[in-house]
Structures are given as C-alpha cells and as structure tokens.
Amino acid sequence: MNNTILVTGGAGFIGSAVIRHLLNDHDCLVVNIDKLTYAGNQETLKNESVNSRYVFEQLDICDQASMVSVFNTYQPRAIMHLAAESHVDRSIDGPADFVQTNIVGTYHLLEVARQYLAACNLADRDERAEDRFRFHHISTDEVFGSLGDDGAFTESSPYQPNSPYSASKASSDHLVRAWNETFGLPVLLSNCSNNYGPYQYPEKLLPVIISKALSGDAIPVYGTGKNVRDWLYVDDHAKALVKILNEGEVGRSYNVGGNEERTNIDVVTTVCGILDRIEPSSDGKPYEALVQYVTDRPGHDHRYAIDASRISSELGWQPEESFESGMEKTVKWYLNNQQWINSVLAKNGKSGLRLGTKTKVTSAREK
C-alpha cells in the first residue's frame, strides 16, 4: 500500500515534531502542506528538508483546488490535520483568520478527502475505507471550556468553548464528527492539553518566560497566575498522534494529556529556577524577581485538566517525559538555539506589543 501521509501545518510547533517522529521512527513518505503564516517556518525542518522521504508543499488548506491536486498526486493513506491559527491572544484581536483557516479550511479538507476516497472505488477491490484512508483531526482541550478546582475533561465532556480560538476549533471538531456520521469518512479526533518544547513560536508562554528572563525584562504573568493547565512535552504528543492514527478506532476521539497540572506561576518559577542553575543572571539575582503581574486575558479559562485514561488503556500510550525533565530539556534547547529564535523573529519583525487585550463590550447595566 502507498504509505504516504499528508501533514498540514507541519512547519509549525507540533506539526514539525510529528514530521520528525514520522521520518525517524516510521517508514513513510511525509508531505508537509503549510501556508507558512507568521507561525510556520522552514528553518524548523532544516534537517528534515534533505530527507528523500520528505516533501514540502507551500499551500493554503483553504485553496480547495490545490488540495484536490495534492491528494491526486500523492494518493495518501492518511492526513494528519494540524494547520490552524493557534494563538488565543491573536484570536481576540482578529478572529477572522481563525474562522477562515480553522473552520473553512477544515471543511475544504473534509470535502476533498471525501471525494478522494469516493474515487478510490474500494468496493471493486474489497478494501475497507479505513484501511485505505484516515483523516486525523488534531484539536485542543480548550473546546471543553473551563473547569472548577476538581475533575478532568473526558472524551464525553460537553463542548463549551470560551475564546474565538477554542470556538473555531470546536466548530472544526463538529464538522469532522459530522463527516464521519453522515458520509462515513474514516476520521479520528484528538484533544490535547498545553504543549511545550523546542520550536514553539516565541509569543507563547514558555519562550516568552525564557527570552524575557535572559534579557532582564519583566516576565508578564496574566491575572493572579493561578490559572491551571496540564502540560505535555511536544514529542510525547507527536508519538500519541501517530499511535492514534495507526491504532485508534475510527470515529472515536482521544484525549491526550501529561497528567502534569501546574498553575501558570508554577511554570514561571520552574523555568526561572532552571535558568538560575544553568544560566545565572549577571547581577546574581533570581530570575523570579522579574515577574510582573499584568491585567488578565479577557475570558481567561480558570483550569483545564485531561483524563487520558482512554488512550492509555486502549492504545497503551503514556508520556515519557515528566514536567521537570521536559522543562529542563526545553530550557536548554532555547538556550542552545538562539539562531532559530532570531530567524523566526527576523521573518515577522518583533513587535513586543501585548496581544489580546481587547476589553469586553459591557452593557449599560453591567457598567
């Protein structure tokens, strides 16, 4: 069988980790479909670009004709769909791109995949649709909304997205599910908690903490810093995704998490502690002294936690990295890869401005 896998958004943070894992540990051809928005960078896959099992197609997933052409050319056995606008703060300032890529783009891919599978004439070959092709949609735990102090999201938790980003991802999840129920498209869906690790775009929490600390600038922490997230090392997520694609039950969704709940301020102090040890500040002061609490993000969810027992019991997946070991690796990676950070920032220009501070529209009664 043709062992070609399309990966959308492969020049981004998680997509690039997936591509590295596929090329290193699986025998397949990988076709990376990426528009190269501000978040996508070819530098991220510099080593992989010379691999004969890797192909790059700079395309927009919303361009249906190009997607048809890619499917026809490569005849993939699967698509892993990660391309998205992914930054919550940006979705507050400009939701349009989120609706376009995350919802409309996913719709186009589903339609192209459905037509591609129909053209495969499986009945003639006595082949099951899911053995010929699978559509794996990669999503977030943010679609479930916010938790109180207890409990965890399961695969049957109700959807209650609160930000334009999570609402757009929730919409795409629903489309994917519907294309399975209505058209029989063999889909898999996964919802994962916060990822961290190498090659994350410098605007996200971890790289921000590291770069601000090293430059001696204030480290901004939203609100009281008590918002809780579950943290997963990106390579563990990549392995989970490929396992779900290959071994998951079609039509099912899987929650993926690290079982490592931490408040945002815990994350900041952990990273500062690692830096104090391996790259102490020139004035000898602990980096934590740079923490500055700033106005909270509008609609900031209080807590996310993942119950990952399904993927653990059914597919035998467990994260390999602990919070401490993963954070240590990540901090060291950023310290040793300043060149990557510079090239990414040079491409987009470093604004330094805070994003996502649009305030709520309040009614006269609320004022």
Ligand SMILES: NC(=O)c1ccc[n+]([C@@H]2O[C@H](COP(=O)([O-])OP(=O)(O)OC[C@H]3O[C@@H](n4cnc5c(N)ncnc54)[C@H](O)[C@@H]3O)[C@@H](O)[C@H]2O)c1
């Ligand atoms: N980062 C997390 O913690 C996290 C957690 C759970 C789920 N996810 C999901 O995983 C996926 C990847 O997240 P990430 O953090 O790697 O994002 P990212 O922003 O780092 O990368 C997104 C990639 O998609 C590409 N892209 C954007 N719009 C495109 C379009 N219209 N056509 C083609 N390519 C396009 C970008 O160029 C970029 O390379 C997203 O779907 C996100 O919702 C992320």
